[in-house]
Amino acid sequence: MSVVNIPRRTVLVALLATAASARLASRGALAQGVDPLPSWADGPARQSILDFVAAVTREGAPDFVPASQRIATFDNDGTLWCEQPMYVQLAFAMDRVKALAPSHPEWHERQPFKAVLDNDMAALAQAGEKGLVELVMATHAGMTTGEFARIATDWIRAARHPRFKRPYTELVYRPMLEVLAFLRQSGFKTFIVSGGGVEFMRPWTEPVYGIPPEQVIGSSIRTEFRIENGQPELVRLPQIDFIDDGPGKPVGINGHIGRRPIAAFGNSDGDLQMLQWATRWPGKRLGLLVHHTDAEREYAYDRTSHFGRLDKALDAAAASRWTVASMKDDWKKIFDFQ
């Protein structure tokens, strides 16, 4: 992070601190016998979380796991915050294309940029993964890591969700914040393992989720160390470094953490291998899928969704005894503002 970024980051942290402390106020609740999951309706999903935590934290019990090995990994998009009508980072990339377009007149004639400038989502979808990669390279590279953090921070503070008209950082799921706090309170270390860009998430995960940057794993582009005017900088290059999705998630977990999680939380086929990696080894393990079943309070989608498709992983859930949490039935509350 470059020096210039620090004050802005400080501002963001300060801005979000109030919300964060409210969210994390449930810390210590356990000790006082207060319900650690008040936004979860009674039912098998809620019970599976309580049973799992009880089993691995009870010293001397057969499934006890020492605190140092209590690793829990969480997908971000669709698991901790809203991923509809599109991934937040794609909204960011599209806004960046629009902001940078005056310096790129050729974009008006060239896909996928033309699709973005025309707000033509069908054409954008047609550009496929190759088109998305082009968008990311054009908007996420060519600056220092500090400059990018500042750009991402400014955007996330200013941007609003098209339906809920609120900052994206308010579109985080209250029940999942409770799970994060409950696990940490029970000696767990909580990590984000997301297909999203690691440097897009890190500026705000600590105030919003209580997860520090060093516990965020994500996709990345290459960076290069340079000394510029006597100052060391890391410059972001337009080359993919790592895609932290699907079978990449266990790879990213192993590369960053070096321990196998005992609990994993996801919501889509991109989380299938992470849940397999976390749950298919001896001992009490927890795999949980958030099932988006509530079109009224959030969105309802699964097997055919463009973003966050849940198909193979839903089939695997039954055989693997993973918990499937239905937003509509298992969550008394979704967002804090509702």
Added chain:
Amino acid sequence: MSVVNIPRRTVLVALLATAASARLASRGALAQGVDPLPSWADGPARQSILDFVAAVTREGAPDFVPASQRIATFDNDGTLWCEQPMYVQLAFAMDRVKALAPSHPEWHERQPFKAVLDNDMAALAQAGEKGLVELVMATHAGMTTGEFARIATDWIRAARHPRFKRPYTELVYRPMLEVLAFLRQSGFKTFIVSGGGVEFMRPWTEPVYGIPPEQVIGSSIRTEFRIENGQPELVRLPQIDFIDDGPGKPVGINGHIGRRPIAAFGNSDGDLQMLQWATRWPGKRLGLLVHHTDAEREYAYDRTSHFGRLDKALDAAAASRWTVASMKDDWKKIFDFQ
């Protein structure tokens, strides 16, 4: 980590636990007014560490740094443990070549394997970096991450240093263990940032240094997720993923931690950019180089050494106001057994 590895790892942890608790016994020393750096001789090196920690931990003072941003990074080879007469991991690779040679008769005629089997260090040096990479690929790939952890763990428990005739995990520097403990006690998070293989270090860094696997950054080869007999595995491929050395160290730090360290400790030119990255930004920062000046108790080497060359970084130290700690003069004790 595969299931089969757990019991062995547990054994290692148990074996090393006694040593570790002794080493970490100085925890809490600060609170009781006990010297946190008893193995450091009075002098500017010791004083620079004390001054730095005092400056960044004094609330309200101009150089105060909140605990969450107190990140310190440590090179491993030559900074935390002995790297002569060769990197420990190279000794491991050579032993693996010898162990695997019966299944590879062609190695007796092919460099760099022939050099290893003949104990011909001159020929091995001639094979250069390309030869070393070949050795690593032949000995570190082609198994699951769990199998590799078991192999590395077994080796590190059995291997002995050629001169000191002790396990390599006893060849760690007592003064640096004190620095690690002192920093953690002062609210720092301590990380290893090593050119060595990350999966070679992780099985033993926690008992030996008190640094958990998720705070170890190193070089890596690619891994691939597979389901074998219904069990998810990560298979190690003979392809380099990342070289965490020189300009790669800031890249690795940013990729894993996402915060800029405020203190960095190294001993060679491979640490130059890490120290630049950690110290060249506003505020009180600490860069420290261990200078190997004690042929009697350890080794004496710097500008012309094959392993751990300290040349450019030594020149940079004066201009950058880094601390240069002379083993001979600044360390009252080097190893616990001396």
